[in-house]
Amino acid sequence: MLYTEIAKALLAPTDGTFRLENHDPAWTGTKELQALDGKQLKKRLKDYLEEQREHLIDAQEELYADNRYALLVIFQAMDAAGKDSTIEHVMSGVNPQGCQVFSFKKPSEEELDHNFMWRCWRALPERGRIGIFNRSYYEETLVVRVQPELLEYQRLPATPAPGTDEFWQARYEDINAFERHMSRNGTVIVKFFLNVSKEQQAERFIKRLTHPDKHWKFSMDDLEKRTQWDDYQAAYQETIAHTSTPWAPWYVIPADNKWLMRGLVLSVICETIGSLDIGFPKVPPAQMKLFNQALKTLKAETGAPEKKTVRSRKK
Ligand code: ATP
Numbered sequence: 001m002l003y004t005e006i007a008k009a010l011l012a013p014t015d016g017t018f019r020l021e022n023h024d025p026a027w028t029g030t031k032e033l034q035a036l037d038g039k040q041l042k043k044r045l046k047d048y049l050e051e052q053r054e055h056l057i058d059a060q061e062e063l064y065a066d067n068r069y070a071l072l073v074i075f076q077a078m079d080a081a082g083k084d085s086t087i088e089h090v091m092s093g094v095n096p097q098g099c100q101v102f103s104f105k106k107p108s109e110e111e112l113d114h115n116f117m118w119r120c121w122r123a124l125p126e127r128g129r130i131g132i133f134n135r136s137y138y139e140e141t142l143v144v145r146v147q148p149e150l151l152e153y154q155r156l157p158a159t160p161a162p163g164t165d166e167f168w169q170a171r172y173e174d175i176n177a178f179e180r181h182m183s184r185n186g187t188v189i190v191k192f193f194l195n196v197s198k199e200q201q202a203e204r205f206i207k208r209l210t211h212p213d214k215h216w217k218f219s220m221d222d223l224e225k226r227t228q229w230d231d232y233q234a235a236y237q238e239t240i241a242h243t244s245t246p247w248a249p250w251y252v253i254p255a256d257n258k259w260l261m262r263g264l265v266l267s268v269i270c271e272t273i274g275s276l277d278i279g280f281p282k283v284p285p286a287q288m289k290l291f292n293q294a295l296k297t298l299k300a301e302t303g304a305p306e307k308k309t310v311r312s313r314k315k
């Protein structure tokens, strides 16, 4: 696969050495891609995306038939990085019965009455399914870290003292332990940070403001968050450095080119499912015998051609 190597380079190290500054949001791909002009590049990337989508459809079917593992895909990003459209591309074409998307907004009163993981826990995918989180419990070390006054609504115990280093450390530890538990029980987790640049975000906001059918996508809150850009980058830096683990790695995806971003995301998802020891369930010999009898009965009833037989899977 064209992007397998690239995707590996986008993996955040799992030993705490991650540095966000080493990841360029405007990265334009391999030399081969850089040699193309704008139009050719878009076509190449769109073709690649289409190819990946076909792979994903097959991979999802196998995951569903095998029914042992679940895949949890987490998306986090600054506004206008393209979470929604990336999710749309991941979803399009896959069997809706095997895929679910949950978006996590500001917590409700009921959600605040529970621990911060509760609402996400309830939304986890069942075995055989792909679950997508559009934002997640990671908001608890991102927006909440940038706006610690949000902790007041959480009615937390006195220790570890909310907002202290010890407190954030405890949150990272809890998240890692939770993800480890999930992974040990068959939920494979991949996490994407769609890394958009501040310049590209401004361009996309301007587009939203100047196109009437994009107005609904803009909120004044987005501009407020933009003024805290550096604080958010610092919160992402800390979060990814502490929570990229061998059992739940973060991928930092350059997001300034949307087609490149979507292709990379799909490629990582396909690779992840592809690396699992899954397969279509094998039909035991006794069952095959029954299938043969059933086919015989149906042939006698319908006059279907004699040459039709019950075949077992090659793989
Ligand atoms: P869009 O792309 O449509 O803007 P969005 O994911 O930004 O999608 P919004 O309704 O604009 O959706 O924003 C959801 C808001 O909820 C975000 O600002 C996010 O930071 C906030 N949020 C999510 N989880 C939490 C949380 N646990 N505590 C506080 N705020 C949260």
Ligand code: MG
Pocket (backbone or CB within 6 Å): 079, 219, 222
């Ligand atoms: Mg928003």
